[in-house]
Amino acid sequence: MTTDPIPAQPIDFDPVESPRDNYLNVNYRIKSWLLTVDHKRIAILYLLGITFFFVIGGIFALMIRLELLTPRGDLLKADTYNKMFTMHGIVMVFFFLIPSIPAVIGNFIVPMMVGARDLAFPRLNLASWYIYILGGVFTMIAMVSGGVDTGWTFYTPYSSVYSNTHVALTAIGIFVTGFSSILTGLNFIVTIHKMRAPGLTWFRMPLFLWSIYATSLIMVLGTPVVAIAIVLVGLERLFNIGVFNPALGGDPILFQHLFWFYSHPAVYIMVLPSMGVVSEIIATFTRRRIFGYKIVALSSLAIALIGFFVWGHHMFVSGQSLYAGMIFSFLSFFVAIPSAIKVFNWTATLYKGSILLATPMYYAMGFIGLFTMGGLTGLFLASLGMDVHVTDTYFIVAHFHYIMVGGAIMGYLGGIHYWWPKITGRMYAEVPAKIAAFLIFIGFNLTFFPQFLVGYLGMPRRYHEYPPEFQVYNVMSTAGASILAVGYVIPLVYLLWSLKYGRRATANPWGATTLEWQTPSPPPTENFLEPPVVTHEAYDFSALSPEVLAGHFPGSASKA
Amino acid sequence: MDQRFQLLPDQASTFAPRVDLLYLFLWSVTAFFTLLIFLLIVYLGLRYRRRSATEVPTPMHGGTALEIAWTVIPLIIVMVIFFWGAKIYFTFYSPPADAIEIHVIGKQWMWKIQHPEGRREINELHVPVGKAVKLVLSSQDVIHSFYVPAFRVKQDAVPGRYTVMWFKATRVGEYHLFCAEYCGTEHSRMVGKVIVMEPDAYQAWLVGSPADQSPVVAGEKLFKTLGCVACHAVQAPTMAGLYMSQQKFTDGSTVVADDNYLRESILDSTAKIVEGYQPVMPSYRNQISEEQVMQLVSYIKSLKNPPREGGSTQFPAAPAPSQR
Numbered sequence: 001m002t003t004d005p006i007p008a009q010p011i012d013f014d015p016v017e018s019p020r021d022n023y024l025n026v027n028y029r030i031k032s033w034l035l036t037v038d039h040k041r042i043a044i045l046y047l048l049g050i051t052f053f054f055v056i057g058g059i060f061a062l063m064i065r066l067e068l069l070t071p072r073g074d075l076l077k078a079d080t081y082n083k084m085f086t087m088h089g090i091v092m093v094f095f096f097l098i099p100s101i102p103a104v105i106g107n108f109i110v111p112m113m114v115g116a117r118d119l120a121f122p123r124l125n126l127a128s129w130y131i132y133i134l135g136g137v138f139t140m141i142a143m144v145s146g147g148v149d150t151g152w153t154f155y156t157p158y159s160s161v162y163s164n165t166h167v168a169l170t171a172i173g174i175f176v177t178g179f180s181s182i183l184t185g186l187n188f189i190v191t192i193h194k195m196r197a198p199g200l201t202w203f204r205m206p207l208f209l210w211s212i213y214a215t216s217l218i219m220v221l222g223t224p225v226v227a228i229a230i231v232l233v234g235l236e237r238l239f240n241i242g243v244f245n246p247a248l249g250g251d252p253i254l255f256q257h258l259f260w261f262y263s264h265p266a267v268y269i270m271v272l273p274s275m276g277v278v279s280e281i282i283a284t285f286t287r288r289r290i291f292g293y294k295i296v297a298l299s300s301l302a303i304a305l306i307g308f309f310v311w312g313h314h315m316f317v318s319g320q321s322l323y324a325g326m327i328f329s330f331l332s333f334f335v336a337i338p339s340a341i342k343v344f345n346w347t348a349t350l351y352k353g354s355i356l357l358a359t360p361m362y363y364a365m366g367f368i369g370l371f372t373m374g375g376l377t378g379l380f381l382a383s384l385g386m387d388v389h390v391t392d393t394y395f396i397v398a399h400f401h402y403i404m405v406g407g408a409i410m411g412y413l414g415g416i417h418y419w420w421p422k423i424t425g426r427m428y429a430e431v432p433a434k435i436a437a438f439l440i441f442i443g444f445n446l447t448f449f450p451q452f453l454v455g456y457l458g459m460p461r462r463y464h465e466y467p468p469e470f471q472v473y474n475v476m477s478t479a480g481a482s483i484l485a486v487g488y489v490i491p492l493v494y495l496l497w498s499l500k501y502g503r504r505a506t507a508n509p510w511g512a513t514t515l516e517w518q519t520p521s522p523p524p525t526e527n528f529l530e531p532p533v534v535t536h537e538a539y540d541f542s543a544l545s546p547e548v549l550a551g552h553f554p555g556s557a558s559k560a
Numbered sequence: 561m562d563q564r565f566q567l568l569p570d571q572a573s574t575f576a577p578r579v580d581l582l583y584l585f586l587w588s589v590t591a592f593f594t595l596l597i598f599l600l601i602v603y604l605g606l607r608y609r610r611r612s613a614t615e616v617p618t619p620m621h622g623g624t625a626l627e628i629a630w631t632v633i634p635l636i637i638v639m640v641i642f643f644w645g646a647k648i649y650f651t652f653y654s655p656p657a658d659a660i661e662i663h664v665i666g667k668q669w670m671w672k673i674q675h676p677e678g679r680r681e682i683n684e685l686h687v688p689v690g691k692a693v694k695l696v697l698s699s700q701d702v703i704h705s706f707y708v709p710a711f712r713v714k715q716d717a718v719p720g721r722y723t724v725m726w727f728k729a730t731r732v733g734e735y736h737l738f739c740a741e742y743c744g745t746e747h748s749r750m751v752g753k754v755i756v757m758e759p760d761a762y763q764a765w766l767v768g769s770p771a772d773q774s775p776v777v778a779g780e781k782l783f784k785t786l787g788c789v790a791c792h793a794v795q796a797p798t799m800a801g802l803y804m805s806q807q808k809f810t811d812g813s814t815v816v817a818d819d820n821y822l823r824e825s826i827l828d829s830t831a832k833i834v835e836g837y838q839p840v841m842p843s844y845r846n847q848i849s850e851e852q853v854m855q856l857v858s859y860i861k862s863l864k865n866p867p868r869e870g871g872s873t874q875f876p877a878a879p880a881p882s883q884r
Contacts, residue, residue, distance in 0.1 A: 078745050151742045157719060158702040158744060246720025252703060287616050292627050318716045319723040322653045326646055333638040337631060344630040347597055350604035354615045357605060365605060369598045376590040383641050385648025389579050389712040392705060392740040457569045458709025460740045463748035546614040
């Protein structure tokens with residue numbers, strides 16, 4: 001692969017293998033994990049919870065795809081099918097996507113990237129994990145005791161009056177989990193403001209910090225609104241208080257306003273952290289400062305800000321006024337601009353870079369391609385006359401999966417691979433990782449691209465049965481989902497395998513510039529042996545010594 | 561139903577070709593930029609592969625001209641898309657004044673439809689080709705959405721209010737009718753057909769079964785049996801010429817008396833009190849069905865000119881360019 005692999009040498013902060021304590025081996029008792037206030041251990045706890053929910057949500061998705069293989073409702077009953085897509089949405093959105101990058105990668109990396117010993121409020125951090133688990137328990141109880149069938153959007157008055165399923169219990173679960181999100185966001189905001197290492201000015205911050213900061217603002221400002229909306233649904237359901245039910249003098253459209261005021265920005269909670277991960281990966285694997293660094297950093301804030309003013313684009317056929325529709329459409333197009341700027345800048349960064357096509361880079365490049373597709377198909381939906389036809393069809397389903405799966409999950413997996421050596425002290429196996437990344441990319445496109453076409457033909461979403469002329473697209477989709485499932489299982493295997501058999505990772509195997517790589521892998525409990533001082537802007541690769549740059553070149557060094 | 565691989569649904573309304581043209585334009589933009597970015601990434605990724613482990617490329621900082629270019633060009637493109645889409649939407653919100661008005665009520669899990677001449681149908685909508693048809697939608701329970709892909713139109717039917725959609729069919733045939741807003745167990749069976757017929761055939765169909773009363777006639781009857789007539793035209797505001805006129809209320813606010821206002825005044829009679837009157841009318845909430853409300857509204861709308869007794873000049877008919 002390369003011509004002159006420079007042997008990895010121990011350098012001052014880089015004892016390749018030392019029997020010293022790290023955050024993993026400092027204590028093996030279960031209590032030391034459940035009562036830990038170490039952000040790194042809490043990140044691992046989140047990783048376990050999130051992986052569990054991803055598997056659950058994935059099983060629901062497979063049931064949906066199997067049912068839709070044929071036009072008739074022959075595998076599941078209509079009620080069961082409705083519960084499947086509802087719980088798929090709830091689990092994936094609230095218990096996987098929203099916490100995924102912030103709570104796992106963010107928890108682990110943010111304090112290290114700012115050069116701190118921990119987050120600003122370590123106990124609050126642990127509390128937020130317990131709150132997340134508590135919310136998850138409520139929701140799981142709701143699911144095993146019969147489930148919920150409102151769709152993850154909980155539209156009233158169906159959810160507040162007509163559904164006979166466990167709406168209240170699920171709502172409590174989501175309400176509770178929301179607080180975990182608020183507390184995590186708060187913790188990140190304070191940490192980034194107050195705990196940056198000496199010399200780490202705002203415009204020296206790695207772009208991951210910028211995007212996590214923007215994400216945290218949305219979490220703190222938006223989540224309370226959806227929490228209130230869900231409480232109001234519960235009150236109407238349990239005590240007949242007329243808020244949304246027109247028979248009690250309520251307004252069902254009000255719920256949609258409250259719900260989307262949070263849930264549209266929530267899309268950016270899911271995708272902004274991925275953008276941050278992709279920026280880190282591209283910088284490291286091209287050895288380049290991200291082109292237009294400042295603009296890319298500020299575009300994250302722009303997305304967070306503009307994202308709060310576009311919620312009405314979910315309601316173009318709800319009966320809202322013509323002029324409300326026009327304003328929301330107009331504003332929605334503006335949120336496309338900072339996203340486009342990011343894509344162009346990432347691409348420009350590759351030009352004349354020193355590009356290493358390792359697995360994280362595969363995911364980053366996949367992210368850019370799929371996010372571009374997802375973003376551009378968003379233009380269809382922001383466009384009023386077009387949205388009337390395609391809203392509530394499979395076109396929407398395809399679009400948001402391009403953003404949430406093609407975007408957010410590609411970023412998450414890229415980040416997991418990129419920081420895996422830091423988190424575990426082991427290298428993952430490059431060959432199966434590349435195969436999996438490839439399968440995920442192919443499987444993803446085969447699953448969701450046909451849904452754009454069948455959506456335009458008019459297939460409504462959330463349909464248990466459908467007219468037979470739509471079958472050919474659904475067969476493609478189900479075939480793609482099967483490939484995607486295989487692609488997701490493979491990393492589970494080789495990542496677990498690497499924990500025991502993977503090569504030991506050096507402190508900085510990729511030759512990266514950010515602070516988390518300037519401490520051993522896995523890091524000691526206190527993160528840094530000495531408090532770091534920052535003297536360069538982010539991504540200044542010329543400041544790294546050849547030894548550090550050589551790092552641990554995948555494929556070049558011998559197995560441990 | 562066949563298995564042919566089609567990319568566009570049937571084009572059967574005046575909206576269809578307009579929406580399809582925008583769709584093709586949007587796909588061109590999407591394909592151009594997705595391919596551009598994708599090919600660039602693959603090309604650059606292979607072209608600039610790392611030659612040696614310690615290689616560091618010469619630093620490159622941003623270029624202002626480039627940043628401006630890839631901000632302004634997308635901005636221009638999205639503004640074109642905005643105006644294009646808004647123009648179609650504006651038409652969608654402006655039903656022609658001579659449109660045939662058909663009432664549609666969604667309920668779990670069927671569409672109940674009534675034509676102005678009185679004929680009712682369920683999960684089927686017969687319409688004449690080449691004539692504008694306006695649907696006034698409501699729902700008896702949860703939110704539904706009336707969706708005809710071949711017409712490229714969709715509108716939610718919301719409980720507690722009226723929404724409006726319109727289309728002009730251009731091709732005789734049968735087309736899918738779907739409920740597009742998730743509404744519970746049998747959501748995917750809340751489907752039906754829109755049958756576009758030659759105008760003559762439509763006329764024949766309208767009278768082809770034992771006729772139901774037209775909504776106006778039924779509304780007039782209700783107006784009497786419910787006792788409305790006892791007050792309205794005597795000590796309560798008269799109904800003649802009321803529809804689409806400007807109403808002034810005791811709190812000083814004004815509103816144009818559209819379908820939703822009439823509906824509210826029947827069901828929530830004290831919400832808005834016309835200036836000079838007392839809030840004495842009883843509410844008809846939960847007393848009459850959604851269909852009966854629609855019939856009453858139809859009847860009131862039919863009273864366009866002041867009746868012979870006169871005395872309703874306080875409600876000058878407002879010019880009504882748009883009904884939304």
